[in-house]
Amino acid sequence: xxxxxxxxxxxxxxxxxxxxxxxxxxxxxxxxxxxxxxxxxxxxxxxxxxxxxxxxxxxxxxxxxxxxxxxxxxxxxxxxxxxxxxxxxxxxxxxxxxxxxxxxxxxxxxxxxxxxxxxxxxxxxxxxxxxxxxxxxxxxxxxxxxxxxxxxxxxxxxxxxxxxxxxxxxxxxxxxxxxxxxxxxxxxxxxxxxxxxxxxxxxxxxxxxxxxxxxxxxxxxxxxxxxxxxxxxxxxxxxxxxxxxxxxxxxxxxxxxxxxxxxxxxxxxxxxxxxxxxxxxxxxxxxxxxxxxxxxxx
Amino acid sequence: xxxxxxxxxxxxxxxxxxxxxxxxxxxxxxxxxxxxxxxxxxxxxxxxxxxxxxxxxxxxxxxxxxxxxxxxxxxxxxxxxxxxxxxxxxxxxxxxxxxxxxxxxxxxxxxxxxxxxxxxxxxxxxxxxxxxxxxxxxxxxxxxxxxxxxxxxxxxxxxxxxxxxxxxxxxxxxxxxxxxxxxxxxxxxxxxxxxxxxxxxxxxxxxxxxxxxxxxxxxxxxxxxxxxxxxxxxxxxxxxxxxxxxxxxxxxxxxxxxxxxxxxxxxxxxxxxxxxxxxxxxxxxxxxxxxxxxxxxxxxxxxxxxxxxxxxxxxxxxxxxxxxxxxxxxxxxxxxxxxxxxxxxxxxxxxxxxxxxxxxxxxxxxxxxxxxxxxxxxxxxxxxxxxxxxxxxxxxxxxxxxxxxxxxxxxxxxxxxxxxxxxxxxxxxxxxxxxxxxxxxxxxxxxxxxxxxxxxxxxxxxxxxxxxxxxxxxxxxxxxxxxxxxxxxxxxxxxxxxxxxxxxxxxxxxxxxxxxxxxxxxxxxxxxxxxxxxx
Numbered sequence: 001x002x003x004x005x006x007x008x009x010x011x012x013x014x015x016x017x018x019x020x021x022x023x024x025x026x027x028x029x030x031x032x033x034x035x036x037x038x039x040x041x042x043x044x045x046x047x048x049x050x051x052x053x054x055x056x057x058x059x060x061x062x063x064x065x066x067x068x069x070x071x072x073x074x075x076x077x078x079x080x081x082x083x084x085x086x087x088x089x090x091x092x093x094x095x096x097x098x099x100x101x102x103x104x105x106x107x108x109x110x111x112x113x114x115x116x117x118x119x120x121x122x123x124x125x126x127x128x129x130x131x132x133x134x135x136x137x138x139x140x141x142x143x144x145x146x147x148x149x150x151x152x153x154x155x156x157x158x159x160x161x162x163x164x165x166x167x168x169x170x171x172x173x174x175x176x177x178x179x180x181x182x183x184x185x186x187x188x189x190x191x192x193x194x195x196x197x198x199x200x201x202x203x204x205x206x207x208x209x210x211x212x213x214x215x216x217x218x219x220x221x222x223x224x225x226x227x228x229x230x231x232x233x234x235x236x237x238x239x240x241x242x243x244x245x246x247x248x249x250x251x252x253x254x255x256x257x258x259x260x261x262x263x264x265x266x267x268x269x270x271x272x273x274x275x276x277x278x279x280x281x282x283x284x285x286x287x288x289x290x291x292x293x294x295x296x297x298x
Numbered sequence: 299x300x301x302x303x304x305x306x307x308x309x310x311x312x313x314x315x316x317x318x319x320x321x322x323x324x325x326x327x328x329x330x331x332x333x334x335x336x337x338x339x340x341x342x343x344x345x346x347x348x349x350x351x352x353x354x355x356x357x358x359x360x361x362x363x364x365x366x367x368x369x370x371x372x373x374x375x376x377x378x379x380x381x382x383x384x385x386x387x388x389x390x391x392x393x394x395x396x397x398x399x400x401x402x403x404x405x406x407x408x409x410x411x412x413x414x415x416x417x418x419x420x421x422x423x424x425x426x427x428x429x430x431x432x433x434x435x436x437x438x439x440x441x442x443x444x445x446x447x448x449x450x451x452x453x454x455x456x457x458x459x460x461x462x463x464x465x466x467x468x469x470x471x472x473x474x475x476x477x478x479x480x481x482x483x484x485x486x487x488x489x490x491x492x493x494x495x496x497x498x499x500x501x502x503x504x505x506x507x508x509x510x511x512x513x514x515x516x517x518x519x520x521x522x523x524x525x526x527x528x529x530x531x532x533x534x535x536x537x538x539x540x541x542x543x544x545x546x547x548x549x550x551x552x553x554x555x556x557x558x559x560x561x562x563x564x565x566x567x568x569x570x571x572x573x574x575x576x577x578x579x580x581x582x583x584x585x586x587x588x589x590x591x592x593x594x595x596x597x598x599x600x601x602x603x604x605x606x607x608x609x610x611x612x613x614x615x616x617x618x619x620x621x622x623x624x625x626x627x628x629x630x631x632x633x634x635x636x637x638x639x640x641x642x643x644x645x646x647x648x649x650x651x652x653x654x655x656x657x658x659x660x661x662x663x664x665x666x667x668x669x670x671x672x673x674x675x676x677x678x679x680x681x682x683x684x685x686x687x688x689x690x691x692x693x694x695x696x697x698x699x700x701x702x703x704x705x706x707x708x709x710x711x712x713x714x715x716x717x718x719x720x721x722x723x724x725x726x727x728x729x730x731x732x733x734x735x736x737x738x739x740x741x742x743x744x745x746x747x748x749x750x751x752x753x754x755x756x757x758x759x760x761x762x763x764x765x766x767x768x769x770x771x772x773x774x775x776x777x778x779x780x781x782x783x784x785x786x787x788x789x790x791x792x793x794x795x796x797x798x799x800x801x802x803x804x805x806x807x808x809x810x811x812x813x814x815x816x817x818x819x820x821x822x823x824x825x826x827x828x829x830x831x832x833x
Contacts, residue, residue, distance in 0.1 A: 156423060157420040157423055171406050
């Protein structure tokens with residue numbers, strides 16, 4: 001029982017970065033843009049958050065720094081894919097490579113590849129209460145961000161515009177909705193959320209920065225968005241599923257039964273679950289109508 | 299449906315009888331070297347239906363899209379109620395009281411009718427769905443149609459989708475409604491319903507401008523007509539007394555003759571279809587399809603084709619009619635080897651070829667000219683390479699391509715089929731008509747026993763259309779069987795000997811061309827039975 005409770009608590013923690021990144025990607029993809037820059041944005045968000053927090057001593061300022069980086073990365077993707085109409089795969093992977101490289105570069109510049117400092121990190125709320133003992137960002141993510149995102153996409157004018165632009169930009173344009181502005185807006189919101197997801201890793205969970213800190217969570221988010229078929233609540237469930245398996249494998253690694261199982265295999269477990277769920281549920285998926293399609297007025 | 303409510307009275311003024319609601323002065327628009335609109339003047343009066351008549355490429359759509367802000371004219375002035383306005387985006391047009399139904403509907407398929415109608419007025423904050431639903435119902439009552447505000451657009455028929463488009467314009471108190479080729483996609487009954495709607499709207503003082511290349515529609519609904527040719531206004535006149543043939547000549551720019559063309563342009567021909575020349579070939583069946591059933595896609599969730607039975611004789615054109623998406627594509631796919639049926643048989647010249655691939659079918663004498671001509675050529679390759687692509691083996695010398703033979707072959711076909719291009723031009727740089735000629739040449743040069751052809755003249759101008767249709771009739775005279783899938787009823791009636799109508803994947807009925815009227819075909823296309831139709 002205690003193991004199970006610990007597992008749920010750990011899953012919520014581990015799901016938080018994924019939740020922000022997945023919902024950020026979801027709103028972006030709803031406008032028809034696949035943002036493969038998400039892994040880089042998460043990475044840069046994690047690093048920027050850490051860097052600002054380390055130099056100011058405030059995790060809140062660190063979070064702000066991450067948001068700024070996220071907005072900038074959204075702006076970059078917007079320039080490439082919306083304004084210039086560059087192939088979204090190329091633009092996204094390029095953005096990821098750039099942002100990871102840039103983070104590593106600054107990291108080396110600042111710390112010379114040596115030890116990085118520990119920073120003052122966000123504290124836990126409801127200390128020593130099982131499951132409820134969580135970071136504020138976890139509470140905000142599940143109890144504020146997810147419901148708000150769900151409502152915005154469903155019940156607000158902005159959401160209607162986002163959906164129209166992603167399904168049929170010609171129709172949206174004919175209705176007087178700016179495809180460009182809507183896509184930029186979604187990219188900015190998505191970039192900021194993704195960067196927050198990255199910053200949760202450094203500012204809340206780890207309290208420091210290490211190489212390869214995101215460990216492919218950005219890519220996982222992309223898979224989760226497809227798994228969720230671009231809907232908010234299934235995306236939340238997907239993040240929890242991945243994080244649950246992740247927490248489980250950590251538990252298994254320290255249990256005596258699985259002592260002989262190679263550690264690497266256990267670490268790979270949640271990723272294998274993602275691959276499996278996608279293989280099962282990813283067929284016959286209906287993508288947003290304008291997925292990957294730059295919009296140009298004829 | 300609620301009780302009919304009094305029509306919502308538009309608040310904006312309609313302009314006086316003398317000032318045109320919209321006036322265009324000197325509109326000019328060039329795309330590269332092509333002058334799509336050249337110094338066009340047009341006045342639209344309140345309460346009139348005004349037709350813009352012209353061939354494909356005459357500049358009708360460009361003019362209309364310019365007025366709606368989807369295209370930015372290079373020069374010219376737009377006046378609404380006598381005041382100059384600047385329209386650079388659809389938003390400006392909507393604000394000026396102009397609404398438009400584009401040729402390809404600007405609807406978001408997975409959204410509901412109400413959501414689609416809301417799109418053009420939506421802000422960023424909370425949606426007021428209830429109010430929007432009421433608006434939809436009011437506007438629907440105004441044009442006298444029933445429509446479920448909560449239906450998803452993708453579940454509606456094409457005619458219903460068009461009504462949604464009109465509703466979208468009406469909720470903005472539009473005073474001018476632009477319709478780009480509104481009848482091109484409709485079955486005849488829906489055309490009648492559309493015209494009824496338009497009359498109701500003009501009675502309420504709206505001005506309607508619509509583009510068409512079909513003369514009988516113009517005389518059926520329009521008060522005035524402006525004929526465009528190569529980007530210029532040829533004439534604007536009242537429709538009363540304007541003879542169809544005269545308009546056709548103005549539109550094309552030369553006298554029009556020929557059976558196919560008369561029927562295609564849609565006015566009466568002296569020659570009844572029954573009097574069509576008989577072909578002197580032994581009656582032999584070249585294609586026999588029995589019980590053909592094809593699985594639908596996941597989204598269709600049903601069978602795309604069910605128990606289809608048809609045959610094509612030598613020296614015969616079998617027309618396949620139907621509203622797009624009722625199994626025509628699947629039928630063509632099976633007959634060209636691009637899709638496997640789940641049941642049924644396909645026999646070509648008495649040989650069972652069920653489930654055969656493209657190569658075997660081609661070897662058996664099946665020629666295919668599919669719907670999507672861009673997907674049937676390699677745009678980056680030259681004309682000569684595209685011409686030999688399906689039969690490369692015959693143009694080989696050892697392991698290499700015999701370039702000289704390829705060139706000779708290309709030169710011969712370019713000459714024979716009057717393709718306006720050199721052998722080394724890339725196919726992607728050709729016009730639609732010339733691209734279609736390349737396809738025709740590639741297929742017809744091999745004298746296939748059976749020609750499977752889909753939408754052969756879609757998007758082509760009158761000259762190219764006539765050429766393509768004549769080539770198809772020549773195949774029939776040569777003794778080949780032709781299976782012609784088309785959404786253009788006039789074309790089907792002009793070329794076919796017999797017609798079958800596909801509706802929801804089934805053969806709804808079969809008629810010899812003498813008994814096939816647009817009304818009967820329309821009823822079958824809309825799901826009627828042959829007994830109802832011929833009763």
